[in-house]
Amino acid sequence: MTNVSFLQATAISKIYPGVQTAGLKPTDLTITPGKITAIIGASGSGKTTLLHMLFGLITPDSGTVYFKGERVWGPEEKLIPGHDAMKMVTQQTDDMNLFAKVYDNISILLPNTDLEAKRNKTEAVLQQLNMKRIETKRVADLSGGERQRVAIARALVTQPQVLLLDEPFNQVDTSFREGLQQDIRRVVRETGLTVIMVSHDPAEVLSMADELIVLKDGEILEHGDPKSLYQHPENLYTARLLTNCNVLSNAEAKLCGISTEKDNIVIYPEWASTTPSFTENHWTVKQILFKGFYEELVIAHDKLTLRVLNAHFGKYTEGDAVQLKVSKYLDY
Numbered sequence: 505m506t507n508v509s510f511l512q513a514t515a516i517s518k519i520y521p522g523v524q525t526a527g528l529k530p531t532d533l534t535i536t537p538g539k540i541t542a543i544i545g546a547s548g549s550g551k552t553t554l555l556h557m558l559f560g561l562i563t564p565d566s567g568t569v570y571f572k573g574e575r576v577w578g579p580e581e582k583l584i585p586g587h588d589a590m591k592m593v594t595q596q597t598d599d600m601n602l603f604a605k606v607y608d609n610i611s612i613l614l615p616n617t618d619l620e621a622k623r624n625k626t627e628a629v630l631q632q633l634n635m636k637r638i639e640t641k642r643v644a645d646l647s648g649g650e651r652q653r654v655a656i657a658r659a660l661v662t663q664p665q666v667l668l669l670d671e672p673f674n675q676v677d678t679s680f681r682e683g684l685q686q687d688i689r690r691v692v693r694e695t696g697l698t699v700i701m702v703s704h705d706p707a708e709v710l711s712m713a714d715e716l717i718v719l720k721d722g723e724i725l726e727h728g729d730p731k732s733l734y735q736h737p738e739n740l741y742t743a744r745l746l747t748n749c750n751v752l753s754n755a756e757a758k759l760c761g762i763s764t765e766k767d768n769i770v771i772y773p774e775w776a777s778t779t780p781s782f783t784e785n786h787w788t789v790k791q792i793l794f795k796g797f798y799e800e801l802v803i804a805h806d807k808l809t810l811r812v813l814n815a816h817f818g819k820y821t822e823g824d825a826v827q828l829k830v831s832k833y834l835d836y
């Protein structure tokens with residue numbers, strides 16, 4: 505018996521009319537079922553194009569998308585675009601009835617043929633996403649974050665096998681965002697749902713995703729688990745996407761006591777530390793940025809500026825002289 509992949513793309517590509525560069529160059533991809541895969545990349549790198557092709561919202565110019573061995577139809581071939589086993593949630597809240605209750609906005613998507621099943625499924629999704637508290641509220645009276653929760657509940661109530669999220673948390677404030685992310689992770693663990701998400705937020709993809717796909721100029725540059733990609737990105741581009749890192753030229757690296765044959769080195773703020781300095785040749789603390797449970801120091805030496813993590817609050821004041829110690833760096 506042959507092994508049929510869950511969701512697979514073979515050599516899919518897209519060139520938009522009137523555009524010189526490809527929206528997506530020929531790309532092969534296999535999505536792991538029951539996991540969260542995040543697609544990251546700079547603006548215009550092809551994230552939405554890839555997501556829409558996997559869903560069947562865009563027909564690839566070449567190549568094919570298969571869901572469980574069957575071709576995913578494009579919009580020209582299907583009355584209602586998008587694969588039936590998949591649901592997509594975007595930044596814009598979908599076509600909910602603002603003046604109906606949350607409960608009714610969710611249950612309306614289920615058929616009336618079995619009212620008990622309809623009730624049970626609606627209740628289940630309300631529980632899963634911690635929405636019992638707001639089930640009787642009108643959507644018009646909800647906050648933006650709560651509305652996004654309803655949009656996700658509406659997507660999940662029909663029990664899709666794949667949930668596609670296109671930057672769904674962008675308009676949602678941090679506290680709501682984290683709660684929603686945790687709830688989606690729990691649903692994935694408990695139900696085996698597969699999630700494919702597009703995000704600009706490194707903190708979000710690192711904490712939510714099981715797999716990361718890094719897109720650059722319409723091509724997959726790297727694909728792996730978040731920890732490995734964060735610790736050992738093969739490309740400078742990936743390091744820059746995942747963290748607000750220090751990028752130094754070869755000559756600047758020498759100022760940090762690092763010599764390399766490569767053009768650039770990357771030092772993450774947490775790979776550098778400081779101690780008070782009593783020597784002539786020192787760095788100077790230019791700024792202390794309070795980040796909540798840690799501080800980031802901006803230190804300077806000649807014309808070079810570095811951001812360095814500092815876990816000891818109040819250790820320095822601006823203008824202090826410090827020695828720099830770099831425990832790890834990457835070179836490219």
Ligand SMILES: Nc1ncnc2c1ncn2[C@@H]1O[C@H](COP(=O)(O)OP(=O)(O)OP(=O)(O)O)[C@@H](O)[C@H]1O
Pocket residue numbers: 520521523526527528545546547548549550551552553554
């Ligand atoms: N309908 C369209 N017509 C013409 N060009 C398009 C169209 N949609 C996307 N593109 C182009 O294709 C490329 C990839 O776009 P896409 O929206 O997939 O990127 P993205 O990574 O999702 O970007 P962003 O993060 O800004 O949303 C970009 O150069 C974009 O300008």
